[in-house]
Amino acid sequence: MALRLGDEAPNFTAESTEGTINFHEYLGDSWGVLFSHPADFTPVCTTELGAVSRLRDEFSKRNVKVIALSVDGLESHKSWIGDINETQNTAVNFPIIADEDKKVSTLYDMIHPNANESFTVRSVFVIGPDKKIKLTITYPASTGRNFDELLRVIDSLQLTANYSVATPADWKEGEDVVVSPAIKTEDIPAKFPKGHRVIKPYLRMTPQPNK
Numbered sequence: 747m748a749l750r751l752g753d754e755a756p757n758f759t760a761e762s763t764e765g766t767i768n769f770h771e772y773l774g775d776s777w778g779v780l781f782s783h784p785a786d787f788t789p790v791c792t793t794e795l796g797a798v799s800r801l802r803d804e805f806s807k808r809n810v811k812v813i814a815l816s817v818d819g820l821e822s823h824k825s826w827i828g829d830i831n832e833t834q835n836t837a838v839n840f841p842i843i844a845d846e847d848k849k850v851s852t853l854y855d856m857i858h859p860n861a862n863e864s865f866t867v868r869s870v871f872v873i874g875p876d877k878k879i880k881l882t883i884t885y886p887a888s889t890g891r892n893f894d895e896l897l898r899v900i901d902s903l904q905l906t907a908n909y910s911v912a913t914p915a916d917w918k919e920g921e922d923v924v925v926s927p928a929i930k931t932e933d934i935p936a937k938f939p940k941g942h943r944v945i946k947p948y949l950r951m952t953p954q955p956n957k
């Protein structure tokens with residue numbers, strides 16, 4: 747069955763370019779991003795893994811551990827990393843799972859047979875420190891992902907995990923946020939002392955509370 751938001755991210759043990767990994771142990775108390783790519787030595791995937799590698803400081807700042815996956819083997823991954831480093835101005839700094847037996851991709855429903863029978867699509871799972879799935883995104887093989895958007899969503903997930911707020915369309919770190927509908931308007935000043943605007947009774951804005 748497909749994994750849904752709020753489900754526990756299934757644990758697994760798998761071989762990766764950084765050795766054998768037990769997923770939950772690897773994540774520890776961190777947030778996690780597990781993302782699949784269709785195949786090694788392919789152009790879009792090469793740019794994607796380079797992009798994620800160059801964003802290492804951004805993921806670290808947010809206490810996020812990244813792990814990639816494809817159904818190719820370990821030797822293939824290791825050889826391909828040489829190409830990624832050479833062409834993408836980086837040094838790959840996260841593990842890539844070698845899922846040749848498709849154990850993990852099956853567990854996470856990353857193979858969509860009507861798109862491709864044997865390769866994974868571009869799945870993304872964001873996992874919280876409680877090991878629950880907070881976000882899923884699926885892209886087709888032909889479209890490279892926008893990893894700035896992934897960081898933006900992680901900012902929103904981490905903010906809304908700690909404050910009674912939601913983030914509006916196109917929100918970015920530092921911009922005003924929406925007060926949760928669960929908060930009564932008369933209770934806003936005590937909870938959000940930086941101020942608020944009532945645009946409609948159901949649409950109340952406040953400055954980002956942790957800035």
Ligand code: BEZ
Nearest residue numbers: 784788789790791887888
């Ligand atoms: C790519 O990464 O470039 C790619 C992989 C599979 C199908 C199409 C493109």
